[in-house]
Amino acid sequence: MEEQFPLGEHLVDHLLNEEQSSAADSLLNEWQKSNPENMNEFGKYQKIWNATADVLTLQKFDSERAWNHVDSTLETLKTRTRRLKNIVLVVSGMAASLLIFLSLSFYTDLFSTSGATLSMRTTYGSRSEVVLPDGSIVKLNAGSNLDYHYDKINQTRKVDFSGEAFFEVAKSKKPFVIETSDGLKVKVLGTKFNLSTYPEDRMAQTSLFEGKVELSQKGSPSLILEPGQMAILDKKLNEIKYTEGEISHTTSWMQNKLYMENMSLHEVCTKLERWYDVRITLVSSDLGEKIHYTGVLKEQTVLDVLNALCHLSSISYKLNGKEITISGK
Template sequence: MKAEKEHIDELIVSYLSNELDGNAVHELKEWIAASVENEKYFMQRQEIWFSAISDMKNSIYNKDEAFQLFRKRVDTYQKNKMMRKRLRWKIVYKYVAFISIIGFISYFSYWRGKSNLKNVLTETGIEVETPIGSQTRLRLPDGTIVILNAGSRIIYPQNFGVYNRDVELQGEGYFEVARNIEMPFYVKTKELQVRVLGTKFNFRDYPEDKEVVVSLLEGRIVLNNQLQREEELLLLPNEQVILDKRVKTMKKEWKRDGINIEWITGRLFFDEIPLPEVAQILERNYGVRIKFANDALKKIRFYGNFNKNGQSVRDILEALSATEKVHYTLNDKEIILY
């Protein structure tokens, strides 16, 4: 039994590291589908795995190091589980009758509603959130690379890659999707859904933004408007779609100079964008609050290219002030533009 669990753990780790061949993937999927207990075991181990790699000290991913951390986390989990079990047995005699009734009901609930139980487990998601002023890089179980911008988050099912590859996004994310013809990759927000097989694209949809912007670097993607019924749009490299949240329509355009995703390297590129958009970007990346002394300033557009890792918010404000169209006051984390 122990040897079998160790074998399954090795399969799970290899799968989450995207190093499992076709036959082994089939073996793992058959084992997961064999019982609800196996599915719960897989989801539990997946959570432990992601917890382990998130604590890795090195920025470069190392499977061996990650596996050792995984084993330590599993041992700690088992010890805590045994302690909780011993504690429960100290008081369990008080509730034997009650638990027996619940167990009886649960058995028949499971027997009559196995598919419903499976759906509950499937819908339980893993959430990854990036704080203001930070970026998060993660690797999904299918090998897809995701970089989340400041103030963003994604949610995906615990059994991601087993039955589907569905992701919910809030904010901005850059995706390098691992190709899988049999299982499309979906990214969805309240306003827009993207369907892909394997490609590289950027998806920005912050709740406070007036527009949703999806930009394609490689491959093909299909976009579906979630605000109103509209024909699907096919996007090709160097094209982007802008969904206006107010009028609820999509517009496709071709980017002559290519798609700019410098934010994933820590650069802030302002290409003649309105000052309110500049303010939002600075707020997310530096954790500040920006107020406008008058609405006339909101019509001003700004061009600039900065390195967030080497330049402070004051450096950018000084560049704004150098235009002689905008001045500022900076008090701790609060900025007033006038």
Template sequence: MVENIYRKLIIRELKGEVSTEEAQIIDKWIKESPENQKLYNELWSAFQLTSPDVELFIPDKEIAWANISNKISVPLKRRSLIIQLSSIAAAAVIFFLIGFAIRYSTTEKLPSSFLNQYSTVVVPEGQKSMIILPDGSQVWLNSGTVLKYKSSFNSQIREVEITGEGYFEVTKDNSRMFRVNTGNVSVEVYGTAFNIRNYKEDKKLEVTVERGRVGLVKEGNKLTELTKGGQALINEGSDEMLLSNVKVDVVTAWRNNELIFNATPLEELTKYLERWYGVNITIEEKMKKKHNYTFKVKTESLRELLELLKVITPLQYKIDGKNVTIRYSNQG
């Protein structure tokens, strides 16, 4: 809870919205521990990843930037249109040529041609990332995820598109809805925290709420509302929706570099592992629909995990670069 308060305060500082007293509070907090310094660096990196600037600064903003630079534990250089990715951001951010994300002051008007341009964040398989949107909302992106938003994101409506999995911590703003488009179904909120899982190959949408309230909308019609602990599962091409209450920390464990499985079928398990480790896994046909697994993955390597599966199931595996083959052992 305390860390979340400082996250929001730091984001406000990065946006130039804090008072001198608040900036001093942040400075004191950073000096309290190496972990605080690390969090500040990570938030700065995430903010810069999706908020590149051009050299259009007024003097007080230059002073603010100098103050922020003094708090970062690595040397910084003011960038123009070149994006330098830090170690935290294993994502590629694509700013289209006509629509690079220039940050204007609140008194300046964006040209209409600029408003329809997209910025796209791509997270490769085997990697994860966290970004900060222009309104201060934080988004954690899982492996193999693509997030898109228009340059007009921070105007009348806050809207993004996602394919893959993301955890959203949305900055509250009752005057501007936050909408996540996932294809046929949209998730609409004003300020809350929730997880969306929407990989194309899974052919299903999963929405889980950690706090607050979200609405699921299809073609202008509200399908349902979810509150804390609520989960909706919608299969592709179907109007049927499965509603349930779940342990949110299990669903969102990936955000803390963990995977938790509970009676998960082998076929579904391997999909997670493919994205987690950035590999392709082939299962022997006769192994399918026969094995379920319950365990946790955190720091284990792919080989260590496969060795664990060998203890549970009579199988053997072969790793050939990024290709993994799993089949029954000769004894099975």
């Protein structure tokens, strides 16, 4: 019987010596060469040995090295977190800017063919000044409404207006057109003028200080105003015509002055209601047209004005909050 080769002893010695030196087992080599199956079997054992060595290596735990690895990992995570926060802040800032941009775009109709828009209201007892998107300046008297928009298609600056205001229109080749609820249309290119067009008034009035304006009304011939000229729209007759008067008196409201040129008590009361936000009742219906005033009033309060009127005419008044009742003496 052929003696069996002691593979176990030679194999273990060979694998142990291979880790420490390059020495080889000659008998083991001869055994491998003697048969191809022996070579395959040796390879299997070597793979098992190497796998076992890997497991043993994993079991050797270096605590200091492990903590260093943990610290390094945490620092990397912190760096990533800081970068992420910075990215979030940048993105948040961009989002906020975009939100503001879109809000402004919505307010000014940036993406609309109608162009920039602006609305302004003044209540009774208040006045205001506004700069329009085109640079024009408008000083609004009490109880006025203004809606401005720029028509990109027709290249026109358009204002829908009621009340009273002093306009300083910025010069431009693009027409500036004001339309009132009375149907009056005022077309300018660059000018300064006062426009009074309260819906409840019987007349609308325009006075020109600088430049040139064209007034038109449906069913009535247009009219051109030169500096120093004034015109009125008679709403009952639907007629535009020139009128005489002191042009500076038409803007006296900006200096808190009331110029009265044969002005009826009824008209005076209407102005006082707007300026001081009060309600005035005349006991006699004909009292308002029977009494007229000529002069100028510059008083601080509505009571000062009423006391002055009482000295100028035979009237008296009673005050209850914002309610004022005027009667004849």
